Amino acid sequence: MNPMSALSMVKSGGLSAIGAPFIVFLLLAMVVVPLPPLALDFFFTLNIALSLVVMLAVVYVLRPLDFSVFPTVLLLATLFRLALNVASTRVVLLNGHEGPGAAGRVIEAFGNFVIGGNYAVGLVVFAILTIINFAVITKGAGRVSEVSARFTLDAMPGRQMAIDADLNAGLLTRDEAKLRREEVREEADFYGAMDGASKFVKGDAVAGLLILIVNVVGGVAIGALAHDLSFGEAFKVYALLTIGDGLVAQIPALLLSTAVAILVTRMSRSQAISSQMNTQLVGDGRAVAMAAGLMALIGLVPGMPNLAFLALAALLAGAAVWLHRRARAARTEVTTTPETAETPAELGWQDLPPVDPVGLELGYRLIPLADTRQGGELMARIRGVRRKLSEELGFLFPPVHVRDNLQQAPNRYRVLLHGVELAAGECHPDRDLALDAGQVLGPVEGIATHDPAFGLPALWIEPGQRAYAQAQGYTVVDAATVIATHLSQLLRVHAPELLGIEEAQAMLTATAQHAPKLVEDLVPKVLPLAAFTRVLQGLLAERVPVRNLRGVLEALAEHAPRTQDPQALLIAVRQALSRQIVASIGTSGAADLPVFTLSSALERLLQEGLQQPQNALEPGLAERLQTSLETQARQQDAVGEPTVLLVPGTLRHSLARFLRAAVPQAHVLAFHELPDTTRIRHVGQLG
Template identity: 60%
Template sequence: MLDSVKLPAFFQRSSLIGIGGPLLVMLVLAMVVLPLPAAILDILFTFNITLSIAVILSVIYIRKPLEFGVFPTVLLLSTLLRLALNIASTRVVLLEGHTGGDAAGKVIQAFGEFVIGGNYAVGLVVFAILVIINFVVVTKGATRVSEVTARFTLDAMPGKQMAIDADVNAGLIDQEEAGARREEIRQEADFYGAMDGASKFVRGDAVAGIIILVINIVGGLLIGTLQRDMSFGAAVERYALLTVGDGLVAQIPALLLSTAVAMIVTRMSRSQDMGQELFQQVFGQPRVLTFTAAVLGLMGMIPGMPNVAFLLLAAVAGSAAWLLHKRREEVAAAVQQEQQREPPVQPEAPRELDWGDIAQVDPVGLEVGYRLVPLVDRAQGGELMGRIKGVRKKLSQSLGFLISAVHIRDNLELAPNQYRISIFGVPCAEAEVRPDRELAINPGGVSGTVQGQEAVDPAFGMPAVWIDPASREHAQTMGYTVADSATVIATHLSQTLKKHAHELLGHQEVQNLLDQLAKSAPKLVEDLTPKTLPLSVIVRVLQQLLAEQVPIRNFRGICEALAEHGARSQDIDTLLGAVRVALGRQIVQELNGMAEELPVVTLAPDLESLLVQLTQQGSAALEPGLAERIQESLQAATRDQEMRGEPAVLLVPGEIRPMLARFARQGVPGLHVLAHSEIPEDKQLRLVQSVARNTTQAA
């Protein structure tokens, strides 16, 4: 019967947990105002100690600071609870302290009599030492670390955001993972910013503990001698013991929380088990323990030293070193046995050669030197394979066809840190990386310099520095984009594949695209090929689009344009012009985004007429001097547009666009040649320069 009764939401577990925070705040406020009996104080003091122990253990066992994101709030609430308990216990001590040592509860009595032996002078010394440790050592250091960490975390945010954008552009991560990383950066900045303020609570609490102790002793002496007719000595002994016991009960949880603050702000941001890492890094080396045992043994044999203690610890350290050494030997022996269990490879009988023995050239190849092999070996923690997979996925989505798999192999003819990228067996790019370093790339506008080996980013040619991994945060703070060796290679590979995408698109790839399109538009594919155009012509047009940095994602629109104009002409330039007109909005948007105005460079009327006349005569050859002047003018115009942060677009008549596009690809990288008919009707043009026969004229 009871099982069928649904409890109200207020009584459900989640609701009860949810009211815990507000209830604690109300209890803290109540303790400040209402007098509490000694039994309730015992429970609350015990709860305060329990809470402090739970908090410091939580800090030890979390894998990274952000897993305890509510820590600054917990720190504030625990500090308020401790101060409220100080006020409540002070009230009881001053009102009922004359009645006996248990007037303020058994907990304060135990700390006043058992912990310090009933000697208030010893208690004052112990309390002073605890306050000095808490205030001068732990709290002051934690506060300074919190301030520095918060400042560096906030300063490093732009560099981290740029690194995420670079990974997205290189195809190393997708938008979902990029969003998760940005959210983690924001949470990290909020957490350390909150810790910067929360650490001040602990420091203020230590100061308040000293002031409360002085007030309690002075107030107790005045009340005991003037109101309770106690002798000065009896009042000092009674109230000093109660006050010291009260102070120790408050300072021990305060010291635990201060230690928790120091531990959480001095931890590294990466995920790690602190206890395991601490043991492995401090006691995980047999050589260290061996030398420690030797030093302890020598000190233990010196006459007059505590020989038993030193020799006992030397034996413990030596035994631990021996056990670690034996364990490593057992692991190595197990690995060797496993390798020996594998059956030996039987040599194959020689056979006759056939056509299958002729190796095909890989479409995309990556050769690495022997020091870069760990980057591609997943067994050694190499991340390059995963990065390359992300690059292929990103490029395939952006270009519109499946990028061929990358065949990776080592090459002993290369330098140890060198790699080479090849397309169909022809080397296209090569560079060197430092696996033990990270590349800090200067995107422009950095606020300082970093120490390291100067280099050049192989993907974009920007100035860079190979730095120590420990300097990553510092470099990001100054505006550098920092990438590891695997990211550098993957980004370089991405740019190389994008540049040579037209070489990777062949007949089989285009046929696969047509097969996919036939599932949704079978009639279009049937009318296009082979009825209207042969497959070879379609391949040539698509290759030309990719060579001009135009993605073929809108494959249906391309096929519709080819089907429409293919019946009248099979000339590649004519069909390419028709397709570009159909893709005009996509081309312009990729160059200039959603901006309403497109800045363009044009040709002077006399130069334009000359080029049109040459094209109509079937001659694409320019007089060498004129070609050189045009190239210099276009290069200058392109540099000016790049300095303004705008795309470099040359707007020309459709009949001369193919000739100038080939001319720009050879001598003016970064310049995009568009025909008048490719500009959408709703796009406004802004003339920035005009290229004449002799000079470039600003508009």
């Protein structure tokens, strides 16, 4: 490396890149280079401080992934502690005969003050700490890490599919989906690293026990053979030093093991552990009140330490009262407006609230889903739905007015369109919905239900079962996603009712910025705005996006001087947009378009029936036609192809309106609406 490249590395932050290898080299050097007692005191104190910092960082972190460097920190801390054990062992064995202070003040303090200078007590305390660390905390944390890593890896395909489903439904943008996929990969890497890092802690606990045995045996042998001490004196001196050394290393190890256990047992929620315990453990004080009552009963039993139990019962009762008042104040926190006038004001038009185009009413248990202060994601999901639908269909969807409705069931929600209930459903905000898409490997416990958007069989499961359900083949979404997906489907179907004259004028204003002459000469000089709006509504009713508004306007400019009939104009616009319509069905320009046609007899009957004054079909004929097309549509869905009915132009509009509700997945095209470059494949005939 030349001097200029070295200087540029330093300027670009190369010192931080050199720091990590230097720390590892320093740790390895501590194993070989003898350290004086003063240096040991400093490093032992630093070890305890580092363990406390890591422990507190784990407590205050919001999500486990926010501390993704923890496995590396755990490895370095373990290496640091083992290097200190080797360095202190060297000092104890070399200078232990000089007295308790031969290995530094920290080891002497732990040997004298913590265990009172009694090596028997020290052995018992050290054994207890080792058992707690090795058999309880380390073993449990290792098991949790192993299971979490396995479930996370097994659930990765299902979670990726859920992200793709949210992206296709408009709940996520491409950037948000990319971040979600990156988070899934990071979570798998994190729990895999934690599974391996927990083995460091387990090995460290075993190493601490073995180092204690080696130090005691080696110290007694060196003291008796090299320094002419009796076996009793040598055992007492070296045992105290070894136990002090072991306790100095074992306490930070216990802190780090506890930090590992806390981190791997955390749920993946963006909330601190103190907030989770505050809301889930103590809550509104009912559990604390029950505990106070039980403590009071125990305190009244004769022969028990009555004062201690009754005093604690009083403290718990006071805490329960305070928690209950706090929860009640949070529920009833409302803003009231005092009366400023003695006589009521006159009723005016401003007192009549406008009817929202789209409304969403939530039961009181679903309100936290819409509260961003409580981590609710429903509002962000609704914004994503509006953005996705606006981009797909070509006009700006109105805002969704979300409000609470305490008169309906707590878990119920309903969607309103212009003040009228459109659909309703139930959600469990504390559970996730596992959708059965037909590829489930095994059963999962939960509350059986159906997805409100698509009608798929589903289960409301506990959040802790999410990874297991995904591994079994379920697609798991949260409650906010369920409501947003249901809302997205409803808005897509009822898009024509949301595009009015105001929205049509806004679309014309936006188009006039790059095609001013086209807009100026057409609306309202040749075509009234109301007729233009009817044409757009007709396109949306037949699932044709209005993104290509310039193409719509050019077709209208050609035919509007001859007719003002919205139906005739719609036919002309559909023919102008034929390439877009065929592409929206789901086939590319080079693929064959599978089509069904009408038999000559059925076509003649339909022509005669639709030419009657009432423009209606005979009931028996209509039922047979619906049944036949439904059967063909199910067969097409099974092979992954669209259902397209190709009919004469005189029948297309009437058949499309008739079949829209019965067979919504069917597309009805006229012969003249097929582009010249489209190749068709005849797959059946309705007769």
